[in-house]
Amino acid sequence: MKLSSVVAASAMFSAVNAYPGMNASLIETLKEADCCGSNELIGDLLWLDNSRLSPVALLIKSILIYDTDARSDEFYYQVPALRSFACVRDPCCVWWYIVEEMEKLFRAPDGQCTNAARAAIRLGFHDAGAWSKHTGDFGGADGSIVWAPEEIKRRENHGLEEIIQQMKHWYGKWNSYGISVADLIQMAATTATVVCPLGPRIRSFVGRRDSHRPAPDGLIPSPFDPAEKLIELFRAKTIKPSGLAALLGAHSTSKQRFLDAASFGFPQDSTPGVWDILFYEQTLGVGAPDIFRFPSDIILSQHAHLYPAFRTFTGVNGQERWNYDYAREYVRLSLLGVNNVNNLTDCTRVLPQARTEWKYE
Numbered sequence: 001m002k003l004s005s006v007v008a009a010s011a012m013f014s015a016v017n018a019y020p021g022m023n024a025s026l027i028e029t030l031k032e033a034d035c036c037g038s039n040e041l042i043g044d045l046l047w048l049d050n051s052r053l054s055p056v057a058l059l060i061k062s063i064l065i066y067d068t069d070a071r072s073d074e075f076y077y078q079v080p081a082l083r084s085f086a087c088v089r090d091p092c093c094v095w096w097y098i099v100e101e102m103e104k105l106f107r108a109p110d111g112q113c114t115n116a117a118r119a120a121i122r123l124g125f126h127d128a129g130a131w132s133k134h135t136g137d138f139g140g141a142d143g144s145i146v147w148a149p150e151e152i153k154r155r156e157n158h159g160l161e162e163i164i165q166q167m168k169h170w171y172g173k174w175n176s177y178g179i180s181v182a183d184l185i186q187m188a189a190t191t192a193t194v195v196c197p198l199g200p201r202i203r204s205f206v207g208r209r210d211s212h213r214p215a216p217d218g219l220i221p222s223p224f225d226p227a228e229k230l231i232e233l234f235r236a237k238t239i240k241p242s243g244l245a246a247l248l249g250a251h252s253t254s255k256q257r258f259l260d261a262a263s264f265g266f267p268q269d270s271t272p273g274v275w276d277i278l279f280y281e282q283t284l285g286v287g288a289p290d291i292f293r294f295p296s297d298i299i300l301s302q303h304a305h306l307y308p309a310f311r312t313f314t315g316v317n318g319q320e321r322w323n324y325d326y327a328r329e330y331v332r333l334s335l336l337g338v339n340n341v342n343n344l345t346d347c348t349r350v351l352p353q354a355r356t357e358w359k360y361e
């Protein structure tokens with residue numbers, strides 16, 4: 001049995017146990033909604049057949065629709081000197097130097113991830129997530145959150161100003177090497193994720209194109225929206241409820257500032273410097289002193305379509321199951337609106353190594 005089937009089976013088991021009175025048709029609905037994560041094709045993968053796909057595009061396709069692990073340990077051996085011909089010839093080379101700089105900003109002296117890291121993870125979502133199947137062929141992971149001044153004025157993007165400035169700084173420093181802001185944002189998000197102790201090393205691709213056109217409005221979720229609205233919003237991004245449950249775990253590292261003034265700076269679990277599953281436990285449970293749980297996280301965690309995944313992530317092997325699912329869903333998220341998947345390069349090897357163990361003080 002494949003890992004995802006085991007996860008799905010155990011999730012179904014938890015769901016049935018959690019809702020003893022549940023009828024058969026609702027269980028069928030759950031199967032459809034929760035089994036196996038998101039699996040729709042996106043971008044140019046929708047119209048290019050396999051014979052025309054590059055090896056990287058085939059890999060991405062198999063991550064999106066099959067059970068291919070979206071994480072990798074592959075390492076960059078013998079990185080060429082920055083200004084050498086060898087570096088110019090390898091599109092990943094400059095990224096190794098950029099990521100080295102990002103890592104310094106994202107890792108605190110005690111090894112945990114910093115405020116800049118959490119902001120970068122959120123920025124990755126807010127650039128790529130401003131896309132929907134129903135709003136025409138623009139938006140998504142295109143750097144518009146940096147390029148279009150209108151976007152940063154939107155209420156849901158409040159708090160991202162500083163990390164956007166950081167992106168502009170990095171772009172100013174590195175753009176002569178031919179990078180895009182869209183890639184910079186997504187590489188920063190995956191670097192920040194793996195820098196957080198226990199975070200997955202997510203496959204990271206480059207070659208996205210930038211757009212200066214503001215993304216469609218109204219596609220970034222509000223923490224006050226009802227669960228059904230949030231679920232539909234993510235479905236329109238090709239993300240199923242179980243995928244949404246995995247992505248919400250990014251709040252394991254977050255600290256809110258603008259939702260509740262009285263709890264300014266409060267994290268969403270007790271260990272915001274570590275990519276652990278405490279967020280799932282504390283969101284499902286009664287919380288803890290000095291944390292602030294988002295209303296949306298609470299209602300989604302209790303919704304029949306997400307509850308099984310929340311339970312799975314808190315169960316045996318929960319960390320591994322969450323990291324696996326998060327990486328798979330994040331690859332999808334990071335490619336929303338990208339219509340040149342067939343031209344992307346896999347530069348995962350530039351990422352720092354994952355830290356799979358962490359001792360709490």
Ligand code: HEM
Nearest residue numbers: 118121122125159221222223247250254255256257258259
């Ligand atoms: C229903 C979906 C979601 C809602 C309603 C939501 C809402 C929020 C809110 C209100 C904040 C606090 C902002 C502040 O006050 O500073 C926040 C922070 C954050 N969100 Fe989400 N979010 C959602 C999904 C996601 C996803 C899918 C990701 C990433 C994949 C993500 C990553 C983060 C991170 C890392 C932070 C912390 C930012 C920081 O500490 O600077 N969120 N989110």
